[in-house]
Amino acid sequence: MGDVLMECMEIFSQDGVQLKSAQATYVNYLNLVGTLYITEYANSNCKRCLEWKPNDVTVDSDVQDQEWAVVNTVQKRSRTFSESQPPDASTRPKFLKVNFNDIKSFKISNKNRQLTIFDGKSEVTCCFIFQHGDCDYLLSLMRGLLKTVSAKRDKHLYIVIHGDDPETAQLDKSFAELNIFQDSSHPSWWKLVKNFQERPYETTFETFSRVTDFVYRSPDQRDIDDDQRELLHRSLTEYASTHCQGDYEVIAKVPELPERKDYPRGRPLSTEQWKNLQNHEGKLEDVDQIKLMIFRGGVAPNLRYEVWKYLLDYFPWDSTQVERQKLLCEKNDEYYNMKLQWKRMTRVQEDNFSDFRERKNLIEKDVNRTDRTLDFYAGDNNPNLQLLYDILMTYVMYNFDLGYVQGMSDLLSPILHLLKNEVDAFWCFVGFMNKINSNFDIDQAGMKEQLQNLHTILGFIEPQLVNYLDKHDSGNMFFCFRWLLVWFKRELSFEDVMRLWEVLWSGLPCDNFHLLVCVAILETEKQALMENNYGFTEILKHINDLCGKLDVPAILVKAEGIFHQIKEAEHLTDNIRVILGLPLVGTQPSPEEVISISPDSPDEDPYEQVYNTMQHIIT
Template sequence: MYPGTWPSLALQLFLYWLQAFREWLEVFIQLANQKILRILGLAPCARLLSLWLPWLSSYLRSTITMNLKPKPPGKGSRDPQKGHPKTEVLKTTGPLKKSPPHCPESLPLPPDSLESLFDPVGRLDIPRLRRMVYQKGPEAGERKLVWKFLFGVYPPNSTAKERQVLDTKLEAHYHGMKWVWRGRYPSAVRLKVLADEEFSMAIDKYEVLQTQIRENASPLEKLAENSLQCHIFNDQLFTKAQKHIDADVPRTDRHRSYFQEEGLVKLLSVREILITYAAFHQDLGYCQGMNDFVSRFLETLDSETDAFWCFVGFMRWAGMNFTAEGIKRKIHVSEELLRYVDPELSSHIERVSKEKLLFCLRWLLLCFQRDLQHQDALRVLEIRGLEGGKGNSPDWQHSKTKDEVNGCCAPRKDLTFDVLLCVAILVQNRDQLLSFHHAYEFLLFSQRLQGKLKLNTLQEEEKELSHPELSSLGPGVMLIPGQ
């Protein structure tokens, strides 16, 4: 054997083995792309793999990324998005937002438009919808349809034709409810305002529109009105609710362009929705803050009827927050979570203020609707819709259970998204909060943040909170006080 032959032969055998391993690896990747993706992103051995064999980790990621890219349709191929009912499916007009490259869970995924989530008869793939809403949120034009699923107006398995029939019935029923309380309480029909000429003109215009709707009522609407005539009202509760509604509506988002377009006429729709709800739900009635949610629903859906029924669906699971017991429970859960995440900050707040986290009341009661900028407030509301709807998908399980979060006694169902945001704000501003020595300073702190918080969700590069315990409880969320 010549000198140098053995090392050369060993090198050649190693190269043959490496080539065979690479071919086997390509076959394995084709059969298990998604599982390898999860292993690389989530398994503890991924770090060791990247340290020992960095070329292998890089090769796997590049190969998976190439394989996950959608292939261009060939001749004779059929577009899977065609053939859906046009009346119920909306097309995505804007480009899809890319996920941050550094996040293992956000490697490129096949793009999903809202239209692609429907089958040929218009049934929606609910788990995929929930995933889309959580990851990037629906486009502005898609919310009119998506929210009616999120807030329980549409049954999950309904077809396009079934939803058309349901829309007609719900509109008739809503008009019937309005006409019943209007007939029972004629003095409550018109909002009474003093020295507000703009609002007075809007009231006159709105009543003209209502008269036209009443004159052109369909037989179904008249039938709904007749069937509700026997409804029993509590006159005292109705009068009380109407008084508070009339005080809150004139100052509800009056500055927004949506309500300015038709001379404040649409603000009268907010009043109509609130009075109708309070009249037929007198066990809860009207509570201050409901007007903020109705304003969001009306501006997003641009339909008084749709906004009413989405608000009704929202209140089925959020109504408890407007009771003394409900909001007390929410504050208690926030205190327990803060005590687990940041014991020092929690102890300081308890020592300085006997009321503890009562200064966070507005955040928790209104789901940050007054504290976040408009688009961010909508994102929080629709994510809460994912939590509040029945039969939540496993795609949205950001909270830990009692057993998983050692030391935090709050059950998983109470660790809602708004609670996590509340604690996130406190943790991120801990240095400032630790410098407070008087209870009123905490209240001033929350008031200064009103309308100035920015929610950095999946639309931009995710930034996790500096506290590892809190970031482990939920998705990467960053709250940045506005300048």
């Protein structure tokens, strides 16, 4: 451990982590709350480290934050601790750091909310408590970045294999895992039973290897009960009967997908078309066709200021001009009432309101490093930064259960940049958050579900790639975490972000179309990932390096083609149907699904029919 700060890249960060125990050097930090990082140093012998920094120490640079590879969604909260106060800054180390090379083992406990690190020299090197959410994501990262095996006597303890000999490491790992003859109540035993039902071929061979372990045991170690004997016998006999010559189980060929068609992008919705789609009361007509045009071509830049208010549910699609004017007045009053609530909070109130204080500090930190390279947010004392701060603080009062989580400033920034109006930007931001607020769940359930759904869809389209990812510790799809969390905000230019977001906000052609955008990108990168035999770390770096290199129109063309390819597949499963919001087998489509967005061929594109009709109206 050390206290030297060097330029590095953050692979992982998580707020709201309490230091429960550590070596004597850090005794004054015990019970304080801070941020836990996995960092990688460019020029250092200890290239990768686990670091913890207390909340009152700021060590992040703007550049470092802009290059973050993933972002954690655990909401920053802490309670006040009176038993330990930090020492004078001149006498204390700035942060705790554990070199990955020094980690001999680590343990996850307390329902995956506690991480304990062991270096082999002391009983406990350090222990962290995750105050909100669990450390499942951190565990997956550490197991991907370190060679680990589960301990035989404790499934929550992971032994780190340090060694340059891959054969020795693999042998050690094999012996650690060949542990079938223990208490049958152990979860791994029942996992084997479950696996035999689902994967008889693989599980039987796994059983073969464990039987070999049994043969080499001494007689006094061969203590297995009748249930275990029965399972071993059943695994052998059922495998033989299932795969014997007379009754051979033929593995069906993976069904082929239909040919994929291209659906070229259309032209943006123009100001003239937009005006001609309103009646004399200012009410929009044929909303479904408007959404279709937005999906296929986006919105003209000079029209976004108005159309985004509909896409983000600030203005109802069926509202008249008079109704919208009334709504503006109501929303204006409501916004400033909420803003006054936090503006009038006294210092004493803040000191006694730790949740509010922590959220305020986090917003201040994030606002000061959000899109500062843009002229709109550049420079010191920029009034637009103050607007960004005020809107986010007001959102805390609007939705205190969710509050503020790192990444939200990225979602607000383009909206404020476009609208340049505090109240309008706030309510459009509220509409955006209503669409994706599950991304910021404290327990990360929303993100985990999306990553699993992405894995499922990718497996349907590219089973070879999914099989490769699964075998290279990347089947959890965590390398796509940042894409999904902030909808590619960190990957694209401002113009491309706005173009992509308005297409996704249209809600067409299906639910979770952003997952198909991810699939389109991964399919494009398939060759690079597999031919280079990338592992977990290389995949994460490769995906991170796509920043600024993505072709949005081409990706949208491919993503739409993938949607129609999936929809037309004869072997389409109900699982995929549920993810994409398609009707299940034997059910009738909803009225929204009847909208003509699935032509038999690109030549019959309804978008062009609508566009040409609107051009005729204009002329």
